[in-house]
Amino acid sequence: MREKLLRHIPSVDELLKAGPMKEAISGCGLQLATEAVREILCELRDGIVKGEINDVSTGAVTTKALSRLKEISSTGIVRVVNATGAVLHTNTGRAVLGQEAVKLICLAAESNINLEISLSDGERGERDSIVEGLIKRLAGASSACVVNNNAAAVLVALNTLAEGREVVISRGELVEIGGSFRLPDIIKKSGCVLREVGTTNRTHASDYASAINPNTALIFKAHTSNFRVVGFHKEVLLKELKPIAKKAEIPIVHDLGSGSLVDLRRYGLPYEPTVAESLVSGADIVTFSGDKLLGGPQAGIIAGNTGIIEGIRKNPLKRALRIDKLTIAGLEATLRLYLNKDALVRELPTLRFLTRPVSEIEDACVKASQMLKLALGEDFNIEITGGESVAGSGALPGAAIPTRLISISHRGKGPHEIFKMFLESRPSILGRISKDRFLLDMRTILDPAAVVPAKKVF
Numbered sequence: 001m002r003e004k005l006l007r008h009i010p011s012v013d014e015l016l017k018a019g020p021m022k023e024a025i026s027g028c029g030l031q032l033a034t035e036a037v038r039e040i041l042c043e044l045r046d047g048i049v050k051g052e053i054n055d056v057s058t059g060a061v062t063t064k065a066l067s068r069l070k071e072i073s074s075t076g077i078v079r080v081v082n083a084t085g086a087v088l089h090t091n092t093g094r095a096v097l098g099q100e101a102v103k104l105i106c107l108a109a110e111s112n113i114n115l116e117i118s119l120s121d122g123e124r125g126e127r128d129s130i131v132e133g134l135i136k137r138l139a140g141a142s143s144a145c146v147v148n149n150n151a152a153a154v155l156v157a158l159n160t161l162a163e164g165r166e167v168v169i170s171r172g173e174l175v176e177i178g179g180s181f182r183l184p185d186i187i188k189k190s191g192c193v194l195r196e197v198g199t200t201n202r203t204h205a206s207d208y209a210s211a212i213n214p215n216t217a218l219i220f221k222a223h224t225s226n227f228r229v230v231g232f233h234k235e236v237l238l239k240e241l242k243p244i245a246k247k248a249e250i251p252i253v254h255d256l257g258s259g260s261l262v263d264l265r266r267y268g269l270p271y272e273p274t275v276a277e278s279l280v281s282g283a284d285i286v287t288f289s290g291d292k293l294l295g296g297p298q299a300g301i302i303a304g305n306t307g308i309i310e311g312i313r314k315n316p317l318k319r320a321l322r323i324d325k326l327t328i329a330g331l332e333a334t335l336r337l338y339l340n341k342d343a344l345v346r347e348l349p350t351l352r353f354l355t356r357p358v359s360e361i362e363d364a365c366v367k368a369s370q371m372l373k374l375a376l377g378e379d380f381n382i383e384i385t386g387g388e389s390v391a392g393s394g395a396l397p398g399a400a401i402p403t404r405l406i407s408i409s410h411r412g413k414g415p416h417e418i419f420k421m422f423l424e425s426r427p428s429i430l431g432r433i434s435k436d437r438f439l440l441d442m443r444t445i446l447d448p449a450a451v452v453p454a455k456k457v458f
């Protein structure tokens with residue numbers, strides 16, 4: 001039986017000549033179609049040998065080849081509607097950029113720009129200089145440079161300042177951020193020796209002071225972004241560390257994680273330390289992310305002491321970790337929004353979402369529910385309920401922001417099935433499951449129609 005099937009497998013030529021395949025070839029080209037057909041034939045032979053396949057008709061095999069071809073030719077990146085309630089959702093790309101950033105990124109994508117050239121004399125310029133001026137102004141820093149992300153910023157700063165030497169850090173700050181960023185690992189990969197002081201919950205100024213020796217290169221302080229310690233806890237503040245570092249003549253490097261450029265309390269949000277405060281309080285260098293609370297593209301910003309920044313610029317690692325022109329464009333436009341702090345909350349999606357009034361979210365829920373009822377039909381039950389959103393990406397740890405949610409249930413299907421159905425729609429709609437309910441958080445959704453799945457999914 002298997003031999004007979006193997007003998008009757010259609011040939012590549014035969015399959016390429018089949019009617020529907022000819023049409024596909026005119027769209028995607030003969031070479032790709034041939035590749036798809038060969039792949040399918042190969043799998044078919046394996047399947048026959050394993051006894052898993054018993055239909056080798058030209059029709060059946062053509063259908064398989066066509067679906068493979070479709071799989072190869074369709075775009076991998078699709079829009080995902082983030083209805084999770086995490087404003088900065090790492091797995092869907094963190095911050096959604098503002099219109100100005102989108103425009104400048106398009107300009108940089110479709111044309112050449114003054115990336116590393118001075119327009120006054122045509123001489124070679126510095127790629128970071130476009131954003132450096134803005135960062136200096138907004139963070140009160142004397143110098144700044146930019147790399148691929150904050151993990152890279154920490155890596156290059158430590159490698160520049162402390163390769164082969166000791167880095168003192170509190171045990172309470174040896175954090176894991178997620179996505180395999182663990183501070184102890186980054187410190188080791190930077191070529192530095194980790195010198196832990198204190199305990200998980202309490203570290204004292206004297207712990208730092210007594211750890212310092214001639215081989216100590218710097219004191220490292222990390223913002224414990226994604227968790228909050230309550231109870232019997234003591235951390236040593238920058239202003240207490242400053243005299244210790246000064247006496248030992250070593251710098252303080254502060255990994256601020258999210259690193260806000262404005263005091264968020266001004267917009268009614270919880271307190272998050274700003275970059276300027278950190279520098280004023282004693283950090284010589286601050287590192288922070290471009291795509292967390294800042295609301296820009298993925299980038300790592302290093303701000304502070306001019307001599308140290310110059311050293312970082314000369315480090316070959318800086319070259320390896322440099323950011324591309326699209327990122328510089330998106331970052332410049334985003335930073336520019338911070339020049340006007342009153343307009344910021346309207347123009348910067350991250351801040352707009354975080355501060356969106358519950359009444360506006362409720363309106364969006366009402367409109368979306370009506371549309372969902374029509375689209376999904378009688379078997380679904382749709383309700384509006386209360387809940388909480390979060391900033392996400394380790395920003396504003398512990399802060400739960402009241403929101404309104406759409407809860408969707410079904411007579412026969414469980415929440416995981418509904419979750420999957422929304423996910424498979426195009427654009428894909430990403431909700432969340434909580435306490436066995438499928439939920440859509442409308443905080444980050446400006447157009448209510450965006451959470452209504454394409455009909456064919458159901």
Ligand SMILES: *Cc1c(COP(=O)(O)O)cnc(C)c1O
Binds near residue numbers: 255258299
């Ligand atoms: C998020 C975070 C990082 C990593 O930043 P990326 O921009 O994601 O590389 C490092 N340190 C802290 C404290 C963080 O919160």
